[in-house]
Structures are given as structure tokens and as C-alpha cells.
Amino acid sequence: MTPAAPPAPRPPARLLRALPVPAGPRVLDLLPVLSDALAGRSDTAWHPHAAGGAPHPALRTGEPLAPGEDDPDDPTAFAVATSGSTGTPKGALLSAGALRASADATAARLTGPTAGPTASTGREQWVLALPAHHVAGLQVLLRSVRAGTEPVVVDTTGGFDPAAFTAATTACTAPRRLTSLVPTQLLRLLDAGDEATAALAAHDAVLVGAAATPAPLLARARAAGVRVVTTYGMSETCGGCVYDGRPLDGVRAVAQDDGRLALTGPVVARGYRGLPGHPAFRTAPDGTRTFRTDDAAEVRTDGRGTLVRVTGRLDDLITTGGLKVAPALVEEALAAAAGVAEAVVVGAPDPEWGERVVAAVVPLPGAAPALADLRAVVRERVAPHAAPRQLLLLDALPLRGPGKPDRSALRALATRGRPDGERPATGG
Template sequence: MYLTQALHRAAQQTPDLPATIAGDRVRTWAESIDRVARLAAGLRDLGCGPGDRVAMLSLNSDRYHEYLFAVPWADGVLAPVNVRWSAAEIAFSLRDAGVRILLVDETFAGLLPALRAETPDLRRVVWCGDGPAPEGTVAHEVLVAGHEPVEDARRGGDAPAGIWYTGGTTGTPKGVVLSHTNLLASALGSLASGALATPGGRLLHAAPMFHLADGAAWVARNVVGGTHVIVPSFTPGGVAEAIARHGVTDLLLVPTMIQMLVDPPETADADLSSVRRLTYGASPISEAVLQRAAKRMPTAEFVQAYGMTELSPVATLLLPEDHATDRLRRSAGRAAPHAEVRIVDAEDREVPRGTVGEIAVRGPHVMLGYWNRPDETAAAVRDGWMHTGDGGWMDPEGYVFVVDRLKDMIVTGGENVYSAEVENALAGHPAVAACAVIGVPDDEWGERVHAVVVRAPGSDPDPAELRDHVKGLIAGYKAPRSVEFVEVLPLSGAGKVLKRELRAQHWAGTDRDVS
């Protein structure tokens, strides 16, 4: 199996179908394939050899789509860059992966001097913006126009397809090495559920294309065929306009994006009727947001995907029919067709159903390993099982309920509190637009359950009112003892709340590691 196989099939079956729509620029599959083969020739000419890493630092675009195909076509290895990182973090990932060719757009051109200074092995920079190429770079379009197409290297199987770096929210980022088999096994297994993609449909790329969640949706769309509709980044108005203008059928959004799409007045009149499937993940979604989204997109089926980069990335799926049951909507679904899932204790023994332990996953989608980190790879993958670091439990029917990252568990007065449970209860209050729950120091309780809340527009809730609301839904000791109001929550590139940043201000000067 190899990622570029989809291009050869599209050339035979749907050459005149639009492959990419980016603004007013539409390219068919035949045009896209020709450009990929020419770009691959250009990358080879710049020194991309077998297994060489090629990075891209850019907002979403049709050129990102071409990069994702052209690098394996040239026999190279992808190294997408997190666009939300600082120059120092980006330089670390480029050095760590040994990147020698970097593609960059106008949004990040200002970082080039610092990146060149901090990445001595970086040899060539390809300009993938729309304006004139800066000095010392070669334009993406020049590479395409100036080279004849080359044959596909058909890099595939267990060969590395790419290195995706973890978000850096827990210290130094780690490069997750995934093979072609890893990525395609996850895509094919997820598609086998019958709920992930509309055949021949139109997928909107609003989540960042550097992140594997969007990358996995890209792979799945290529497998089933259809069209990629691409916006530079997520904005509620931009996404609503793209859906209405281009008849988008499939969406991949994190819960924070869903809330931002369905709640603002400026998107209230947008026509979202073309949406048939909405896949969400990265963090739990509240019942309230899910209900509002279903009301705004009544023709859409909802699918929750749970997983992580190390799992290429899907482990479990909560299918549309599962969303009809209140109890199951609180779960992350059951093992996807390609995955085996179990809950284990500290000695890797499977625990009884209903008992909280660590979620472990096995299958052909488990990563090759962490780049140049054999000890950390061995600690995470034991006997073929990827140990996720997530706490959860499984019911008798195999549904997995994720309670929290194990390191995020709050111990207050000797009781274990999982923040996801508190957040789900709190988010049901109409005055709460978004929230995060963390543990903070407390002289009496050791740790105190603390809520950080973004108010809904026009609301000014009282902390006591919010506490009472939570106590009406879950045990009283789990209710926030303190509440902090903020304008926005800090988010990672994947749309996850950066709880490390929220905790740091409370734990500064203590001896606890809040990373």
C-alpha cells in the first residue's frame, strides 16, 4: 500500500473531477497529478533523495495537497510543521528530523532568517505563497513549470511516510514516525465502518493540514475519491461560506470549532444543508454543543473519532446510530475495524469492565516509533500495544469511556476527579460557551477543582450558580470549588485546550511538575 496509489486510480477513473478547490482556483485530478509529478521532479532536483525529510510551514492550500503527494512521489518523507509553534520550536523540529528542504508561504516568511540561523542543515527553501518569491528561495510554481513529470517512486508499505510532531504541550516535542501501511490501515479501517466519508463527496479542510487529524481525513478522501475544498484556516464565517458556496458534504472539526461555527450570529443564516457527515474528535464534546450542531445541520450524521497521532490516528469510532442513545453519546465509541482496544492496569493486565485504567491499542496502525527515541518508543509500545496515557473504562458492549489524560486527573481530598466529566456537566449550562477544568493547589484539599470558563455572549453567570448546576448532574465533590472567567481558552494546533498553560500560573513556585 502506498499513498500515491490514489492518484493512479483517479487518473483512470475521475481525471476530470475537481481534485482541489481553493478559493477561486479549481484543479482537476488530471491537472493535480501532473503538477504533483512535476513538483516531485523539482524536489529531486533540489536534493530530495530516498528517505529525505521535506517539511512544510504553511496555512492550508491546494499547494499543501500537492506537497503531501509530491514528497512520497519523489521517494521522500513528509515532515509537516505545526504553524502555531514559535520559531525556536519549529527550528527544533527541523533539526531533530534532519530536514534539508522546507516549503513556506507568505504567512511565515518572516521566520526564515531565524530558522536558517538555527537550522544549519536546511539547504533549500521553496516558496509556496502567491506573491514574488523572496531572495534565496525557489518558487513552487517555478518548480512545477520548469520540470518534466517523473515516475512515481511508489514509496509505500512499511517505509516511513512522514514524521508528525506531537504538540509540544508536554515538554519537548516527539516526532511520530508513521508508515504508508499505518496511514492506509487507519483510513481503510475507519472507512469500513461505513460512516466516515461520503463517496465522491466534498471534504472541507478547515482544521490545519499539518495535523494528522486532517491528514487522516485527506487520506480517506483520496481512497474513496471526491474533492478537497480548502480554506486557509478556520474562521466561522469562512467555513460557513465555503460550505454554502461549494456544497461541502463532509466536515472534520474539533468541538471548539463546532461551537464557534453554530453559535455566532454571523453564521446563523448560512446554508449548511449540504453537510452529510461531521466527524469530530481531539477532545470531548458537550451535550449542549452537540445538540446545537444537530439543529443547525439536521441532514448531517455525526461521528466521533478517538485516537492519537501514534495511532495514525484512529482507535475508536462512535457511529451515527450510537449518537441516538444518551448514554453512548458520552462515550468515544467502540474499537474501529482495524483496531484492538483494551483497558489495562499498571502491570498491563486487562481490568474488569467498568474499571478505570489506561487505554491500550494494538493493530497495523500503531506507529513505527518516535524519531530517534528508542527508549521512549519501547516505553510506549509494549508487546505491540500502544499505551495512550489516557484513562478510561469499557462497558460490557465494548464502548470506551475516556475519563481524562492520566496526568490530568485531579486528586482532591483523597478522591479522584476526572476533568472531562466535570467539563461535560459544566458545558450544559446555557451561560457557558466553553470551559476547561484543572486542579490547582489547595491548603485544605491538596488540590482544588477549578473551572476556567468562557461566557456565552450576553451572559454573566455567578460562580455559585455554575457550581449548583454541576452538583445537580454529578457528585458534589466533583463540582468546581473556584471559577475563573476568561475571554478565550489557549488552544493547541489540534484544537485541544492547553491545560498546561492554565495550570502553570497556579502551580508556579511549587515543586509539582504540571507539564
């Protein structure tokens, strides 16, 4: 009897290594590394982090990827730190295949049915205006690699400069120009005057994400000829996977029984670093992955397919006087109110109501919205119990990550303010 052949030795586990990502044009030095990772031919996985800072300790760089965190047929390319809005940031494990699927679906949505890794080569060029250690900025680089063009980099080391963005747009040489921004950058460009607005309008698409974009800001941009595309997604879905409320090709969106939005498709991460079996992820027998978000959403079908409307984070819901308030609905109403440039709504502890609704508002130049007026707007457009009882007038919203409002900082500011229900409490 011939003895059975010994099993083939398993290849050693690949390491997760830190990838310092510089700001400014030096980020282009990383393109060969990113190209290898995207193609699945890198002998390591990477954790991008800001150069000059340290990799996140929870991601355990320098250690091997654990079983289930990698796949030789579709290697893990990156472990991207999440924004940590609900606590300690986690590392979303993004495979090369997921990132390619995301890049190709984005190209098809933005540049038409002829787009793709071959047909679009050399036709589209991106302007990078976001930090590339976050998923939105990283995706600008990866989409550029997939398109076969070099992005033009806006140096944001000293802050975002509309003039630098305008110069970067002018420097593009490909037939199609694309960029990705956060709402605050879009607002600053529109406020910067005709030249910056013309630079925005010169793009075939301006993706805007990381935070909800107020409807008046969208209307203003589109009236100026800017082709704005709102995006929704997160590190766990390789960035944006729902554009203008429509899932990208291959992505399925479902509102579960509790209203939670679940996303399924090839762009979903394979899990979190060091957290096997995390309940946010589910893998079907055929390998299809689903991510259960922390967002509430309404999902319906119309003549064009699926339409998704995100109504806010489940953990951001405010309970005031025993009634629930969705901050996103109040923010939408406030954004349309007179004198309001930006608005974020949070809950703060209140001895009478349990929580009080707090409106943090950046006013338009020369304006100072009154709490009573904003309460009237919300009463009419949302509900009486949703009307804010405290107003914080700010020069700028505190931000975290690539441009998300820092709700924890606003709650702390509101707690230190005056819950008087009529007079504005100011901070800044």
C-alpha cells in the same frame, strides 16, 4: 566447495526531510508529494510543519531514519509532531500502510460498506478547515488523495471564519461532503446563524475531535440537523480511530488494569523518532502494534460491539483533600449548567487542599455563572469533593495545537487568581 555468495548490500537509509505546510489554498500544491508518500513510493520521509516556522529540532530533519524507524516493505511516510501535552513534543512515525488503513477504515465508517479506495473514488470530497501540519488536517488531505478528489480549503490564516467555511461547503462538487473540526469551530458555526448552520448540515459527516465535545453542544448540533461524529485518537494512531465511541474496523481498544486505554491495530505508529523501545509502543511477534495512551477509559461490550468512554488523561487527575477528581466528569457536568458555553477543569496548588479544583468557563452571551451555582451542579452530578473552588470567567479558552485546551496556561492563570472558594476569579 563453492564460496557463499556475499550478502546483498543494504539500501541506504532514507532521510527524514522537513515539509513546510502553507495555510490556505497553496496547501493543495503538496498533493503530489502526499500522494507519493501515501503510496509508499517516496524516496524520503517527511516531517510536516507550519510554513514560516521551523521543523521541530527533536525530529532531526535532514538525518537518516534509524534502524527500526523504517521498513522497505512499508515505508515511513511521515513523522508527525505530537501536541506535547506532557512535555516536549515527540515525532510519531506513521507508515504508508498505517495511513492507508486509517483512510479506508474512515471511509467505510462514514460512507457505508461500498466505500474504499476504488468504490469511493470521486464520491466524497473534504473541506479542510484545520491546519494541515497537525495530524487531523493532514488526514483530510490524505483521505482526499485516497478518495481521488481534491479538497476545498478554508483559508484560516487570519482565524476561522464561518463565512469562509460556508463558501467552501458550497464549492464542493462531489455527491458526499465531509469535514473535520474542533469543538470551538463547531460552536462558532452554530452561533454564526442559519447560513453557517445549513452549511454544516449539508455535510454527510462532521468529524469533531482534538478535545472533548460538550454534550449540550452535540445535542444542539444534532437538533439542527448536523451529522456530528465525535472522534478520539492522536498522532500515534494516525488521528481519530474511535468514532462515536466505537473503534474503527481493525482497531482494538482495551482498558488495562490501571484504567489506561491501549489501542491495537494497523493504524498504530511504529514508534517515536529517536526514541527506540519507547514503553508506549509494543509490537507483537506477528507485527501487530499497540499504543498505550495516557488516557483513562472505560471499555465495555454491548450488542453492537466495543464501546469506549474516555474519562480523561491520567496525568490530569486532580488530588484534592486526598480524593481523586477526573476533570472530564466535572467538565461534562459544567457543560450542562445554565449559562455555560465551554468549560475546562484543572487543578491548581492549594495550601489547604493540596490541589483545588478550578473551573475555567466561557459563559454564554449575557450570562455570568456564579461559582456557588456551579459548585451545586457538580456536587449533585459528580461528587461533593469534585466541586470547583475557583472560577475563571474567560472570553475564550486558551488553545494549543489544532484546538486542544491549553491546561498549562489555565493552571498558570488559576495560580495567579484568587482561591477564595466563593467569589469568581476572572481572567481573560
